[in-house]
Amino acid sequence: MSSAGQHPIEFNSVTKYYGDVRGVEDLTFTVERGEIFGFLGPNGAGKSTAIRVLLGLLNPTGGEASLLGRDVTDRNGLRDAKRHLGYLPSDVTFYGRVTGTEVLDYFARIRGDAHREELLERFPVPLDRNVKAYSSGNRQKLAIVAAFMHDPELAIMDEPTSGLDPLVQNEFYELLEERQEAGQTAFFSSHILSEVRRVCDRVGIIRNGRLIELDSVKNILADGGTIATVRLAEEPPAAALEFPGVAHVDRRDGEYRLVLSREFDALVHRLSEYTVLDLEVREADIEDVFMHFYGGTGEGDNDDTPLENETGT
Template identity: 40%
Template sequence: MKTTDTALRIRDLTKRFGAKTAVNQLNVSVDRGEIFGLVGPNGAGKSTTMRMLVDALRPTSGSIRVLGQNPRDNTALRRHIGYLPGEFLTVPSLTGKGLLKHFAALNPVADSAYHDSLIRRLGAELNRPISKLSKGNKQKIGLIQAFMHQPDLLILDEPTSGLDPLVQQVFLELLLEAGGRGQTVFLSSHILSEIQHAAHRVGVVKDGSLLALASVAELRDAAGQQMHASLEGLVAHQLRSQLARQLPASTLTAREEGNRTLVRGTLRDPVAALLSLLGTYTVQELNLEKPDLEESILHYYQDGTSTDTPAGSVTAHKRGSHAL
């Protein structure tokens, strides 16, 4: 099929269910070969967005282009997509083998060796009826059907739900391999370490709205660094005024304990400014730690507002700017 540099183009996408707005004027572009993570709390609109991408739901308004085409009633396009919904529905009477045979009839498998390797690496049970399988073993079959025809685009909604940690690691390897082959991945996950290790960029959504769009590194940088310092002497009173004046973007507190002063909080000013301030004191201990992705975006989940990385103000890392 005809290819474009943009695998997904979502413009002003809105979905309403009666009075409830599930997705509110969402704007995102995803490059071909990019791994993009959509994160947010339950009810943020992630699954609804993915279902619209595969024409399982129709938008109230806005436009979607998937691999350069409109997904509406586009049977040919679906052969280039691997989709794993948040709830992988199956035919209980079929075995895993029978279900995969059914999916292969819809999306033919060109590389049988790759198909077999997915089964082996994920440890899928194919000879038992689906109804007898655990949630995790059903999910393995869901992953195989999404990956096995090596589609141009993978749309994966909570793909590791029910999987044990070892299989989650295998999934992460499969994800990175897919990206290495030039496949595009659009996924959501509550296990943000997966997003952190695999995604080129992340979109943060809440209540159907996009609050931030950035690379993982940019989101972590914008969240600042967690700081802990121990200074000799009881100097909290004078230090507080210096912190407010010299490190205005940071949220640091100073308190006295025993014969020392403890400084803690989030550093958002340059480290050089911190060192300049502390250089006038006797520093017993100093620790700076960059937050992981979960800590970096937690404030979006809590209050739904963007203080450091509003949507559109943080550009995509190593992939140019994607206007919103």
């Protein structure tokens, strides 16, 4: 379509305030064609605000954003772009007393449904039943079929796997991967780090409305390095464990946890000054790395709710 050669998603210094409340501030990044991009951040960080600006549901206070090459404030252009978009909201609600079939018929009339039967085989739902009586998982599956049955070139999803059981989640990741092989683009917010590691090429991390990291998952994991957890018989002087190569130290339950590069000589040398009761050295995993970005006491935090993990809600 008209977006050929352009980035499917572009944010250029986008700021959105709700009165005095900051939604997002000076957000600048692009999503490349054919990539799966994860948009991460703690609760209240501004992810939904950014997505709503992109969909033209909120006017930015400043800056510009474009979707499939169309300025999001250009109503007609955005309407055209949306024919090639699949959108999966976080809180799927269908209005009225309608069946699953009627919901899909409605979207089919607007955007097409070439892949409807194939998707219904992968994400089966009780089509003849009133959607008000659907379980949350079935509601989410129906929304997936509705979002993807016209084979959109871009999918925007707000926590797409919430409410899905592990088998359906897996089917969904496979769908995203197949679509990527076909050159289509996906942008989604998530709190589930295992899915980010599995499917995302790049991530943007937002906190307090600002983008604080933008990189490939591979690079982010590589930079996170190694974690050493050590228990000592003596209390070392403050800062004794902050030697070169150590990016971060914290003390928890009598243990020191060091985030460090894979240079072990300095670690061994420093620990030799103490009686080591316990020592574990391992590769940092994705939870360690993202906790580093999520945690802390950033000025003006909107909400310090901890990150949910796979077993969370």
